[in-house]
Amino acid sequence: MKILLLGKNGQVGWELQRSLAPLGELVALDHDSKDHCGDFTDLGGLARTVRAVAPDVIVNAAAHTAVDKAESEPELVRTINALAAGVLAQEAELLNGWLIHYSTDYVFDGSGDKPWVESDATAPLNVYGATKLEGEQLIQHSGCHHLIFRTSWVYGARGGNFAKTMLKLARERDSLSVINDQIGAPTGADLLADITAHAIRTALQRPEVSGLYHLVAGGQTSWHGYASFVIDYARRNGVSLKVAPDAIKPVPTSAFPTPAKRPHNSRMDTAKLQHTFGLKMPSWEIGVERMLSEVLEK
Secondary structure (H helix, E strand, O other), X not given: OEEXXXXXXXXXXXXXXHHHHHHOEEEEEOOOOOOOOOOOOOHHHHHHHHHHHOOOEEEEOOOOXXXXXXXXXXXXXHHHHHHHHHHHHHHHHHHOOEEEEEEEHHHOOOOOOOOEOOOOOOOOOOHHHHHHHHHHHHHHHHOOEEEEXXXXXXXXXXXXXXXXXXXXXXXXXXXXXXXXXXXXXXXXXXXXXXXXXXXXXXXXXXXXXXEEEEOOOEOOXXXXXXXXXXXXXXXXXXXXXXXXXXXXXXXXXXXXXXXXXXXXXXXXXXXXXXXXXXXXXXXXXXXXXXXXXXXXXX
């Protein structure tokens, strides 16, 4: 099997290089790769890359994910998040191959308090969410075999993430204010990558599993709960912190105005994924503890 991975140096792409390698020949590209075009603003170049590599599976881990910045450059974001995904889907269909693609809870409006299921009505609140939804639709309409994984609150040990930011601030400040009215599940890039590899093996044996799935860690928390968990773990493991345990203040989203609106409810139901692929989603705490143990050793 030959796999073409795009976006290899992002948080998910980095983990995918590890998880996909045992499945077959892996060609991994990023936006500045020399041998083939991995630049998602060059749609013709992307198409030529797929034809030159002729993969059995395309894994698209590239995206424009700067949610606030996206509000000021909607055409660029649409090219990267939607039109490029459509090109990959068309090329996958021509090759009779598979396209694996990652989407987001931001396709929903964040209302209510029930976990979103795949069939719920979409209503994105911002440019990022709208372009990711269009990408999903272009893939679905292409007719290619595909797995679209909607996820949320993604983090990795490599690069920046929310937990690292909270630890830095906890070392510097006497008190912190963290949003407590957005609810979701922190989901590790390593978990996404491992499930992707498992799902690809299943999909090649059972093409009927082609479709859309929600993929997040188990359980739920707020950003305030996430921050409190991270800081408590660090304190219990001997990290010297300036912030007191009772000085992490919960505040509403309105306390931190941003160019892009955020959904309040990012809960996602993973029953379809678990049933189809025979999986059990680990709790978000397990993944975050594992990431912290790696980060705090450095």
